[in-house]
Amino acid sequence: MLFSRYAIKTFRNWSKWRKKATNDDKSTAWGQKVNSQSEHVWDTFDLGSNISNNFPIIYGISRLREGAVEIPKSFEKYEVRLGQPVKVSDLSHIEVPADRVVEIKRQLSQNGYNDLKVFAIELGEYYASMRDFHELAGL
Numbered sequence: 001m002l003f004s005r006y007a008i009k010t011f012r013n014w015s016k017w018r019k020k021a022t023n024d025d026k027s028t029a030w031g032q033k034v035n036s037q038s039e040h041v042w043d044t045f046d047l048g049s050n051i052s053n054n055f056p057i058i059y060g061i062s063r064l065r066e067g068a069v070e071i072p073k074s075f076e077k078y079e080v081r082l083g084q085p086v087k088v089s090d091l092s093h094i095e096v097p098a099d100r101v102v103e104i105k106r107q108l109s110q111n112g113y114n115d116l117k118v119f120a121i122e123l124g125e126y127y128a129s130m131r132d133f134h135e136l137a138g139l
Helices: 002-020 041-047 098-110 121-129
Strands: 058-061 091-096 117-120
Touching (some): 091 098, 091 121, 098 117
Parallel strands (some): 091 117
């Protein structure tokens, strides 16, 4: 019973998100920009990027200014989307793949951002792996 109640809620949020992530021509809004072989947004997560030297970056935002965009409730606990630019001074940290941490720290330092923390994305993934799915999904 518990699974079916949360499954319906999760499917509803996923369905709403999928509609918002699809263009008028029924292709994904951003998935094919990351990997040209993606047929659906979720393919992007499985296939990864086929753009040379592309890698993910997660920005931690310490100060949230007004302008948050509405997203499905199941995403709200861990994700915020803004409809305005974020200043570097608003960031608490940056997460990148472990093999890019030194490079990103160097680039930030060269541009005068010596105090911005840079962590390996893998640390966040490890932390998340220690949590129950229902907690991560905000159920």
